[in-house]
Amino acid sequence: MKKILLLVILFNIPISAQILKFGEARGLFFSVGVGPRIPIGDFSTYQNIGVGLTSTISYTDNKYLPVFLFAKFGYSNFPGNQNYYRHSDYTSLTANLLTISTGARFYFPPIIKNIVILMPVAEAGISYGYLFRLHEFKIDRNRINYTEERSKLGFNFGVGFSMFLMDVILHYNYFPNIQYLSFDLIIRIPIYVKI
Numbered sequence: 001m002k003k004i005l006l007l008v009i010l011f012n013i014p015i016s017a018q019i020l021k022f023g024e025a026r027g028l029f030f031s032v033g034v035g036p037r038i039p040i041g042d043f044s045t046y047q048n049i050g051v052g053l054t055s056t057i058s059y060t061d062n063k064y065l066p067v068f069l070f071a072k073f074g075y076s077n078f079p080g081n082q083n084y085y086r087h088s089d090y091t092s093l094t095a096n097l098l099t100i101s102t103g104a105r106f107y108f109p110p111i112i113k114n115i116v117i118l119m120p121v122a123e124a125g126i127s128y129g130y131l132f133r134l135h136e137f138k139i140d141r142n143r144i145n146y147t148e149e150r151s152k153l154g155f156n157f158g159v160g161f162s163m164f165l166m167d168v169i170l171h172y173n174y175f176p177n178i179q180y181l182s183f184d185l186i187i188r189i190p191i192y193v194k195i
Contacts, residue, residue: 026061027193033186041179052076067104074099092136101127124157
């Protein structure tokens with residue numbers, strides 16, 4: 001644990017020094033995020049609060065681009081809503097969603113830069129989602145269980161705060177008939193940074 005903390009501190013010092021001169025960040029970064037998924041709209045009638053995991057590859061050269069371009073891969077699991085089970089034929093209605101997104105992230109000038117760098121961040125992108133949902137019914141209803149599979153196109157946008165190597169971001173995710181909020185704690189690792 002001490003070795004990981006030491007690596008984070010060592011990576012943070014040179015990167016933070018460059019980011020203070022806003023507009024000079026260049027490199028390739030990998031990040032992993034995890035957090036709750038909160039269904040909204042009609043989707044919340046059938047599904048309960050779930051959990052999700054994302055991994056992102058992002059690139060920037062702020063000398064030429066004022067944004068970070070990213071490709072994001074995600075997995076979200078939504079268990080069925082217990083209240084819906086009581087008034088329906090279902091015993092289980094679990095939804096799993098695989099997503100691929102691409103878009104851009106913009107870091108605003110730091111609002112705190114004395115002890116740590118804290119920057120507001122906004123991002124937006126288009127998404128492809130693959131939903132598979134298991135439908136299981138009560139035994140006495142004489143219905144056959146089945147798996148639903150669908151592909152959907154959508155979009156997402158998010159706002160939050162970044163310390164560059166760690167972000168906290170709230171996203172709104174939209175697909176037809178599937179809308180949810182995701183709240184992620186994201187850890188970023190520099191793969192290649194040019195100073």
